[in-house]
Amino acid sequence: MTEYRRLRVALLGAGAVGSQVAALLLRHGDELADRAGASLELAGIAVRNLDAPRDVDLPKELFTTDAESLILGADIVIELIGGIEPARTNILQAIGSGADVVTANKALLATHGPELFEAADRVGASVYYEAAAAGAIPIIRPLRDSLAGDRVVRIMGIVNGTTNYILDRMDTEGADFADVLADAQRLGYAEADPTADVEGYDAAQKAAILASLAFHTAVPLDAVYREGITSITASMIEEARAAGFVIKLLAVCERLEANGDESISVRVYPALVPKTHPLAAVHGANNAVFVEAEAAGSLMFYGAGAGGVQTASAVLGDVVSAARRHIAGGVGVGESTRANLPVVPIGHVTTRYQITLEVADAPGVLATVAGTLSDGGVSVATVVQTVEGEAEPTARLIIGTHRATESALSATVDALADSSVVERVVSVLRVEGE
Secondary structure: OOOOEEEEEEEEOOOHHHHHHHHHHHHOHHHHHHHHOEEEEEEEEEOOOOOOOOOOOOOHHHEEOOHHHHHHOOOEEEEOOOOOOOHHHHHHHHHHOOOEEEEOOHHHHHHHHHHHHHHHHHHOOOEEOOHHHHOOOOOHHHHHHHOOOOOEEEEEEEOOHHHHHHHHHHHHHOOOHHHHHHHHHHHOOOOOOOHHHHOOHHHHHHHHHHHHHHHOEOOOHHHOEEOOOOOOOHHHHHHHHHOOEEEEEEEEEEEEEEOOEEEEEEEEEEEEEEOOOHHHHOOOOEEEEEEEEOOOEEEEEEEEOOOHHHHHHHHHHHHHHHHHHHHHOOOOOOOOOEOOOOEOOHHHOEEEEEEEEEEEOOOOHHHHHHHHHHHOOOOEEEEEEEEEOOOOOEEEEEEEEOOEEHHHHHHHHHHHHHOOOEEEEEEEEEEOOO
């Protein structure tokens, strides 16, 4: 048997992912040692409650509530407790002690990433976070390393499994949002409080991470435009299907150019995706990230975006990378944010839209609506009209526009809402992926 240098690994957290990471480290230690060139010893598992139920049966002697002592004696620290504190303090302690860090903490990276990376740079350590953006899908390394010599133009990602499960079932079964959400909670896809998922906060954190990597620019979380899916109805899904689209919650990271100046847009919202686009075929709780680069062209990364054992795969890949760095020596791999591109508000974005209105079924209404759109600089591409009711019939107009800026569209929708012929603006959805 080959003799390897021993590296001590500290694990913080033993939830769904942490317990699987521990089990795999113990079960496949010899194989991982051969790949890493180092023996990976699980030195301990720091938890808040020693007696809490675990998903996996692990040796009791590994557990401790003394995270600090465990961290200070480790070569590699895996942080899987989530949230901001004490995770931030724990990671800074690990970096300060010279350890490399592996984390899946998207919320922490999206809010304090630059601070953590700067701390690691100062001591020559590395922070690895493959599992933070899309679960088991390898997307961090491709963006940071494989595409470092290319110029990424755009990223569109389905990066939240809960919302994709909900929207997919609404599309395939015609179910209502509330009913599918209840099923998602029962199946464990959604938390008891699903706000982070359905309001787009989780996807926004991941979008900030992906954009920072793709465009070599620090993207603060508050610069990410965000909308959730709680306003999506079965009728909107049906209208999208009739027009050749599916509705997906997308994280869109895009390089913009105007008058020779470059900027980036980072946004999360439910969007119409053509059925012919690869992202339209992402079903269930799966995730996918679609990358467009100048030289490489279009690239698609698809797979499980969550799940304990699936996410553990990405975490352990980072552990092996950290171990290899320890054996090879030298400083850690820093993050490149030197481009410093400005992150512009949503108003700078140009795309197509589908606007659904309820209007009185009377002569001249369509001309008035078209005139309002024209006055706002938004041109009409398609119109579908349906009429409901008999005594006081109401027409439903589904208007597809040509490309327009978000600022022009927003002002025009406000004008439509104030128009005497419009009873209600039912919805406004953007079209992505054409």
